[in-house]
Amino acid sequence: MIDYENLGLLNKPFFEEFKTAFAETLEGGWYILGNKVKEFETAYAQYHGSKHCVGLANGLDALTLSLRAFNFAPGDEVIVPSNTYIATILSIAQCGLKPVLVEPDIHTYNIDPEKIEAAITPRTKAIMVVHLYGKSCEMDKITAIKEKHQLVLIEDCAQSHAASFKGQLTGTFGEFGAFSFYPTKNLGALGDAGAVLCNDDTLATAMRRLRNYGSDVKYYNEVVGVNSRLDEVQAAFLLVKFKYLAQITQHKRQLAAIYQEGLKSDFIKPVVHPDYFDVYHIYNIRHERRDALKKYLLDNGVKTDIHYPLPPHQQKAMEGIIDGNSYPISEEIHRTTLSLPCSYCHTKEDIAQVVKVINNF
Ligand SMILES: *Cc1c(COP(=O)(O)O)cnc(C)c1O
Numbered sequence: 001m002i003d004y005e006n007l008g009l010l011n012k013p014f015f016e017e018f019k020t021a022f023a024e025t026l027e028g029g030w031y032i033l034g035n036k037v038k039e040f041e042t043a044y045a046q047y048h049g050s051k052h053c054v055g056l057a058n059g060l061d062a063l064t065l066s067l068r069a070f071n072f073a074p075g076d077e078v079i080v081p082s083n084t085y086i087a088t089i090l091s092i093a094q095c096g097l098k099p100v101l102v103e104p105d106i107h108t109y110n111i112d113p114e115k116i117e118a119a120i121t122p123r124t125k126a127i128m129v130v131h132l133y134g135k136s137c138e139m140d141k142i143t144a145i146k147e148k149h150q151l152v153l154i155e156d157c158a159q160s161h162a163a164s165f166k167g168q169l170t171g172t173f174g175e176f177g178a179f180s181f182y183p184t185k186n187l188g189a190l191g192d193a194g195a196v197l198c199n200d201d202t203l204a205t206a207m208r209r210l211r212n213y214g215s216d217v218k219y220y221n222e223v224v225g226v227n228s229r230l231d232e233v234q235a236a237f238l239l240v241k242f243k244y245l246a247q248i249t250q251h252k253r254q255l256a257a258i259y260q261e262g263l264k265s266d267f268i269k270p271v272v273h274p275d276y277f278d279v280y281h282i283y284n285i286r287h288e289r290r291d292a293l294k295k296y297l298l299d300n301g302v303k304t305d306i307h308y309p310l311p312p313h314q315q316k317a318m319e320g321i322i323d324g325n326s327y328p329i330s331e332e333i334h335r336t337t338l339s340l341p342c343s344y345c346h347t348k349e350d351i352a353q354v355v356k357v358i359n360n361f
């Protein structure tokens with residue numbers, strides 16, 4: 001059986017270094033906002049050429065606090081793609097803001113820049129883009145719209161560590177780049193973790209305050225904050241894993257290349273274009289008979305996943321939060337998409353085997 005993902009196997013090459021990192025943290029005796037968090041923030045900011053990185057508890061908080069930092073008024077609107085993971089939309093809802101959904105491009109699965117301007121109203125304050133599956137959005141067109149309409153730009157980079165557009169890393173285009181280090185992400189911790197990147201000193205200060213009870217000086221609270229600190233021990237693990245991000249990325253790209261070359265044209269494959277450096281957080285294909293294909297693969301020893309089975313606007317929890325419109329392109333993607341094994345834990349032989357099985361469908 002070929003697993004879709006196997007976190008124990010994925011992390012195995014790093015076990016010894018993780019053990020050392022854990023022992024250092026344990027013996028160091030400082031478990032919240034210590035040197036490991038600082039070290040990781042510095043390294044992650046530096047890698048991106050960003051002025052600041054602020055470590056947070058998870059990716060959802062990275063998105064939510066990015067919005068909170070601007071003190072938008074309740075009911076202000078945030079433009080967001082109609083096909084994304086629910087967390088993106090939840091961050092907007094949590095701030096009392098209104099998500100305004102814009103359809104994706106059917107080929108890239110990312111927000112269609114040509115459709116953004118039609119969704120802008122006098123209440124629009126921000127665009128929250130999602131670099132889905134590890135492919136950057138079309139950031140030249142999106143930053144032009146942001147500039148023209150003077151909107152805040154927040155990037156959901158939970159699936160796009162090390163991905164870039166025209167040579168620029170995702171997370172560096174907007175006021176905030178919001179990252180998740182959930183264990184399955186391309187840069188994954190051993191528990192929940194997240195961070196934001198930003199270049200503005202005032203915004204960075206606001207973020208540090210928000211994550212730590214709204215406080216700059218212990219026991220003096222400036223704003224209503226939350227507890228969303230990156231754990232010291234997770235930062236220690238992330239420092240280990242970060243050294244191997246390029247290697248992890250390269251491996252996933254090699255596996256994706258095997259699919260791209262080997263899969264028959266019956267399956268709609270991800271588009272590849274020289275402007276985009278894709279990191280394949282998820283390697284998806286699309287097929288009319290997706291559910292039958294999924295079952296066939298399972299019967300033949302290949303586990304797969306679906307990202308995602310139900311679009312946000314059809315989720316029960318979103319009643320009254322998202323308008324009642326239909327989003328046919330998003331629905332089409334959700335109906336036909338299938339995620340194939342493409343993890344650091346897989347070998348090239350595993351993927352060649354999947355190709356063989358799937359081509360016989
Ligand atoms: C994983 C993910 C998140 C949320 O990250 P958590 O760390 O689980 O809170 C947000 N957006 C997208 C697109 C994701 O894939």
